[in-house]
Amino acid sequence: MTEPFLELRNFSVYRGGRAILTNLNIVLHRGEKIVIAGxxxxxxxxxxxxxxxxxxxxxxxxxxxxxxxEKKDFKILRRKVGYVFQNPDNQLFMPTVRDELLFAPKNYKLPEEIVEKLFQKVVNTFNLTHLLDRPTFKLSFGQKRLVSLACVLTYDPEMLILDEPTNGLDRENWFKVAEFLKKSDKTLMVITHDRELISFLGWRVIYLSSLSFVTSYPPKEELKENLRKG
Amino acid sequence: MEFVQSLKEVILAYLLILSVVLFDIKNRYGVWKELLPVSVFSLIQLTFIGFVILYLTKVGNSFLNLLVILFMTVNAAFISSKRFKLKAYKPLWVFVFSFFAIAFTNYLLLFLYWLIDVLRTEAHMIIPFAGLLIAAGMRSISLFSQYLTDLLIKEKDILEGMFALGAGNRVVRNYLLKKAIPLTTVVIRDMLKAAGIVHIPGVMVGLLMAGTHPIVAATMQFLVLASMLFSMFFTPIVFYYLITHFRGVFLINPR
Structure with a gap:
């Protein structure tokens, strides 16, 4: 049995001093993909x-x-776990799309040849060539969503957490993102209540309820099957 | 004669403060509670410093003058640190970094002016000039703190987005400074713009009333404004650099 990539043990989350999620236990192995719903x-x-x-x-x-x-541990975690925010505007603060895509690689001081390779790959995957020199505030919501996903991929984290990645996307872009998620070999945690996406992906679903009662389906055997398919 | 003149001025000043207090109480803006004790202390402090300058001028000891400036700096750091609202930073650290920021930026200027003989260490020269600069530094830290708190609340999500994309303290600090500094310096920039065409600033008025040549008064005033700009621009930058360098960048709600 390989070591889990990410593990939450008796994990409780607090907002304004109040626990909103209590005693979560989630184990995520390398390459595993899960959906968090609720x-x-x-x-x-x-x-x-x-x-x-x-x-x-x-x-x-x-x-x-x-x-x-510690703070330094989170720095390491953020290098390995990329986070795509629910609101794409949170991740768009540079003047142009190109600057935005190069923001994270620059922060992580990635070698130029790797950045160039990742940049081209991401731009081609999401068809962003025509947007590269456009100011980020002039993008449509769907375009912002794609750029916010792309700017996380340009530093190639091992795992991605995507918060409502298909929210506000038209049909074409919905498929673009869903197909990308399905084909990706990264460890993925997708937070969504998009039922169509959940059934399209067919991954293990962790359902959070208001009582922090967590159910997980499909069962483990089915999960392995899904992983093989995925 | 001088006493009568001073008494008239004090009465007039209190009438103005009283009008503000009455209007404030009627409209419940909530400023009067601070204003009443402040107006009393302010008069005492100003009169006290008047006597101190009088005494120091007679004594003629530069070391004592520098001690007074140090005392002013400690007070300025204390007042500005009280305005700093981020609970992630301990008040003692805020005070220490405020002190160093105000001291570093403004003593540098004072030293430069002393070096090129623009300013002498005589009490009636160095104390008022240092007071102007130190007060400008103090105000700029208070204003900066206000804008920084607002920014941390308003742009919390964006700042988290930056951290999530690997931005270090330096990148986030520069982003915050880029947003807060233009707001912090707006008053002094407007003063520079308006000098001579909207108002004649205080130093020039004082010099003109004391019979100084108008051109000499104008250039002195220009130097004072430029020095205040320098102080208001660099003091909060030095302060925020020090506090984030030694204590880190925190995205925590104000207390």
């Missing part, structure tokens, strides 16, 4: 933000066998 306001986004270190939590957060506690 009604609005249940704490799906807070869970993602807690993993990234933006929201307080109690319990254990373990990345590749090492506990994540």
């Amino acid at each position: 009604v609005n306001g249940v704490g799906k986004t807070s869970l993602a933000e807690a993993i990234l270190g933006f929201v307080p939590f109690k319990g254990e957060l373990i990345l590749e066998g090492k506990p994540v506690k």
Whole structure:
């Protein structure tokens, strides 16, 4: 049995001093893909933000066998776990799409040849060539969504957490994103209540309810089957 | 004669403050509670510094003058640190970094002016000039703190987005400074723009009333404005650089 990539043990998430999710236990192996579902306001986004270190939590957060506690641990985690925000505007603060796509690789000081390769790959995957020199504030919501996903991919994190990645997308872009997720070989955690996406992906679903009661389906055997298919 | 003149001025000043207090109480803006004790202390402090300058001028000891400037800096750091609302930083650290920021930026200017003989260390020269600069630095930290708090609330999601994309403290600090500094310096920039065409600033008025040649008064005033701009621009930058360098960038709600 390989070591889990990311593990949450007795993980409770707090907002305004109040626990909104309690005692979650999630184990995610390398290459595994899960969906986090649940009604609005249940704490799906807070869970993602807690993993990234933006929201307080109690319990254990373990990345590749090492506990994540200090600021420097979260820095390492953010290098390995890319987060695509629910609101794409949160990730668009540079003047143009090109600057936006190069923001993270520059922060992580990736070698130029790797950046160039990743940049081209991402631009081609999401068909962004015509948008590269456009100011980010002039993009449509769907375009912003694609760019926010693309700007995480340009630094090639091992895992992605995507918060409502298909929200506000037209049919064409919906398929573009859904196909990308389905084909990706990365470890993925997709937060969504898009039922069509959930059934399209066919991954294990962790359902968060208002009582923090967590159900997981399909069962493990089915999960393995899905992973093989995926 | 001088006493009568001073008394007239104090009465007039209190009438103005009283009008503000009455209007404030009637409209419940909530400023009067601070204003009443401040107006009393302000008069005492100004009168006190008047006597201090009088005494120091007679004594003629530069070391004592520098001690007074140091005392002013400590007070300025204390007042500006009280305005800093981010609970992630301990008040003591805020005070220490405010002090160093105000001292570093403004002592540098004072030293430069002393070096090129624009300013002498005599009490009646260095104390008012240092006071102007230190007060400008203090105000700029208070204003900066206000804008920074607003920014951290308004742009919390964007700042998290930056961290999520691997931005380090330096990148986030520069982003925040880029947004907050133009707001912090708007008053002094407007003063520079308006000098001479909208108003004649205080120093020039004082010099003109004391019979100084108008051109000399104008150039002195220009130097004062430029020095205030320097102080208001660099003091908050030094302050935020120090506090984030040693204590980190925090995205925490104000207390």
